[in-house]
Amino acid sequence: MIENQPRLWTKNFISVSVSNFFLFMTFYFLLVTMPVYVLNELKGKESEAGLATTVFLLSAIIIRPIAGRWIEKFGARSILLSALVLFSLVTLLYLYADSILVLMVIRFIHGIGFGMATTATGSIVAAIIPDSRRGEGMGYFVLSSNLAMVVGPFLGLTIMQQLGVSTMLFIGVISATIGLVAGLFITLPKRDMATVKNNRIKGSFRFKELFEISAIPIAVTGAFFAIVYSSILSFVSVYAVEIGAGNVASYFFVVYAVVLLISRPFTGKWFDLYGANSIAYPAIILFAIGMVILGIADSPTLFLVAAAFAGLGWGTLFPSFQTIAITVAHPKRRPVATATFLSIYDIGIGLGSFLVGLAAANLSIGTLYLFSSVYILIGLVIYHLLQGRYLKKDKNHKEQYLDI
Incomplete structure (x- = not known):
């Protein structure tokens, strides 16, 4: 085969x-x-x-x-x-x-x-x-x-x-x-x-022609999760110093990438064989677990374990969401679907950096990461309501995208 x-x-x-x-x-x-x-x-x-x-x-x-x-x-x-x-x-x-x-x-x-x-x-x-x-x-x-x-x-x-x-x-x-x-x-x-x-x-360059409507639900979902990811980008190195893991701070994204490299041959094939939901729901849970571990980390070991879970979780979610965005669109509209997804995602990153900065002024970074795990689980519900429930499998296990 x-x-x-x-x-x-x-x-x-x-x-x-x-x-x-x-x-x-x-x-x-x-x-x-x-x-x-x-x-x-x-x-x-x-x-x-x-x-x-x-x-x-x-x-x-x-x-x-x-x-x-x-x-x-x-x-x-x-x-x-x-x-x-x-x-x-x-x-x-x-x-x-x-x-x-x-x-x-x-x-x-x-x-x-x-x-x-x-x-x-x-x-x-x-x-x-x-x-x-x-x-x-x-x-x-x-x-x-x-x-x-x-x-x-x-x-x-x-x-x-x-x-x-x-x-x-x-x-x-x-x-x-x-x-x-x-x-x-x-x-x-x-x-x-x-x-x-x-x-x-x-x-014509009408406003509605600049965005692909079918990609907006998954793009909004991605932007929702991107707010948490922005907190990692912005504060993980500072947090590492706080918990006494400053000597391994630079290895956070190395572990993140290594886990992705090892898991990619499997997660991508599972997506194709069993559909987006079979990957998205577990990845969301793994992402939440990663943020819990990060929030309670008190040693370099736990800090890097959190990196592995975050990499497996968010690192798997992002390409899955982008794949959904281009799949739900008509083939001729896939360039616009790609632009729609990335634009809304970047808004999430930018908004997240601002909101996380405000939150960090009132909460410890560890507490912020712990709260982020609850936020991610809320995101699981959002994914299900905006996208997940509209996916089904036919008798040949081929994924069908229902009209939203």
Whole structure:
């Protein structure tokens, strides 16, 4: 049976995954170093250091729905290559930023390139993965960004500390350029020009055309869980120091990624064989368990055990949710579905960072993580009400998505 499965690891799939890895590695590379750059090199304020991230994410969120429509009109490969060129060129401009204002302009434009590129890679991978291996394929694709989340911050901080800011920024340019080169190896069938022309006539930029309605329920669900994930991104290193695990703080996401790497061959196939609910419900519970362990952690060992559960839980949920988003949409609307999912998800991350910051001012981080486990279980109910109950299996175990 396995021998008759359609190929997953094609040249296109490998190329788009490699491009996605270096795209996200550059993003995380700069995400962790930019606050230090603003404070130490440009002599900015703490609020300006935070604004550098906010401006980037804001422009990415704004451009994604529009990028989804552009992909429908002009093709995913064209938009991806344009975005990667923009992303690479703007990465080079960081070397010439000499004021906070110039940096903010660069961050805004950089976010546009990132938003366009991530929408395009998601659309391409949704198109080239065989339907029978969609869960498995999306899992491996998202793993490329998960690995970048580990490698990027580690390299960024290490290079900046050891070799200086200029070298760090230059290596960021190299990373972005490798992503562009990998994108050049993606070869998709040329779109029929009559279809493109027809789309241009029909495809006005009305507001409702910028969002895929069918993807909104799962996108909102993902954003709900993203609020908890943002608390991990924002405070886990600070929390590690508080509980005496500061010496292993940098290994949290390493364990997270290793668990994902080990589990991905199984979870993706189970998604394809038994459906989204068979993966989503257990993953939500594992995520909640991970936050309980994190909240009560009083040693480096428990801290890393929590990382394993969080990785298996949230690390499995995110690609599953993105797979649902593209599956419920009509094939022609999958680029917009991808943009809809990622835009709403990023709003959840941004909102979460703000809300978690407010909560952390009144609660200990450990208590916040414990409360997060209850919040996640509420999310299980939300998933069931918005998406899970609309999924069913036919007699051949193929998942059907009912109208919501």
